Amino acid sequence: MMSEVNVEPKFLLGGELLPASEAQRQWLDSEAEYGTTSGCGSSYYGTVWEVSKTGKEIILHNFAGPTLDGSEPMAGVTRDPKGNLYGVSSAGGAYYSHGALCKLNTKGKLTLLHSFDGSDGVAPYGEVLRTVKGTLFGTTVNGGYQYGCLRSGCGTLWEYVP
Numbered sequence: 001m002m003s004e005v006n007v008e009p010k011f012l013l014g015g016e017l018l019p020a021s022e023a024q025r026q027w028l029d030s031e032a033e034y035g036t037t038s039g040c041g042s043s044y045y046g047t048v049w050e051v052s053k054t055g056k057e058i059i060l061h062n063f064a065g066p067t068l069d070g071s072e073p074m075a076g077v078t079r080d081p082k083g084n085l086y087g088v089s090s091a092g093g094a095y096y097s098h099g100a101l102c103k104l105n106t107k108g109k110l111t112l113l114h115s116f117d118g119s120d121g122v123a124p125y126g127e128v129l130r131t132v133k134g135t136l137f138g139t140t141v142n143g144g145y146q147y148g149c150l151r152s153g154c155g156t157l158w159e160y161v162p
Helices: 020-029
Strands: 010-013 016-019 032-037 047-052 057-062 085-089 100-104 110-115 122-130 136-142 157-160
Touching: 085 122, 100 122
Parallel strands: none
Antiparallel strands: 010 016, 032 047, 047 057, 085 100, 100 110, 122 136, 136 157
16 A cells, blocks of 8 residues: 655756745746856857846846857856855856856856866756855766766866855
């Protein structure tokens, strides 16, 4: 005989894993949704955007290119309580093509928090997760250079403590 288990589904909203009821409440209460695009924008390196509840679209940042501020964001962004957005670009950063972790403040200034160098990962994909204390986590597709992987590495799970 099977016993019934009542488990509330959880959803990833803004980088936090929340019970369905809380995720729905926060989504309905939010003033806007945020995201990224790849291969478009004024320099064709990608954008960070906002869409208000009324449907107004705003480009918050146009990526300028690989060695300048990153390029090709492939995932959403995570918002902290102060309104700052965190995300990754799958290319760019100080090492040109390995990717970067970025912060976009409420005034529209983008800061590179970390450039991946290969040993700590290459090509970060996926949404950045944020703990209540502000630590950021994410994954990369390649890099890490572990035994048993091809020359490009198996990918990494990374942590950034501000």
